[in-house]
Amino acid sequence: MNTAPTIHGENVLLRQPIESDLRDYMNVEEDNELKKMYGIEAVDITPKTFERAKRFIEAIANNQWEWCVVYQNRFVGQARLTVNQTDNRARYAVGLFDPSVWNKGLGTEVTNLVLEFAFKTLNLHRVDLRVLEYNVRAIRCYEKCGFIKEGIEREGALINGKYETDLFMSILDREYEEK
Structure with a gap:
């Protein structure tokens, strides 16, 4: 299986997980706005634990085209x-779990880097996503x-x-090229 290559942006780096990522993830407190944007039910929220953090980072490492976002x-x-x-x-899909980096244009930079990879390296025809309407x-x-x-999918998530x-x-690839 191929693994996602390291991609250098102007402000961000997209790369595979490393050992210090666990510490970085654990050092960020859970954020209620982030949970809402992810569509997580308040009752489904479990406290952040070392084991949960480890599973989160392992999932990134085990997904063929997924990156850690580094700023x-x-x-x-x-x-991903x-x-x-x-x-x-x-x-x-993209998620910045650290609220201190929001509103700095990082999501846009990450998205543009991944789109370039999708269309120029993987030669995809289409990239799509779904997002909660309130996000x-x-x-x-x-x-x-x-x-x-x-x-839209009307009222499909409780x-x-x-x-x-x-x-x-x-x-689509042609829209990306026009951009």
């Missing part, structure tokens, strides 16, 4: 492509990177007793 030499999030080779497409910050990021809203709506967004 100022600290592990602050992850990005789940590739469907039959249809020449991938589902994209306005993420939607703005995706639109800046060229994603187009293509549909989160904290309320039905929430997901948006589906995508970008």
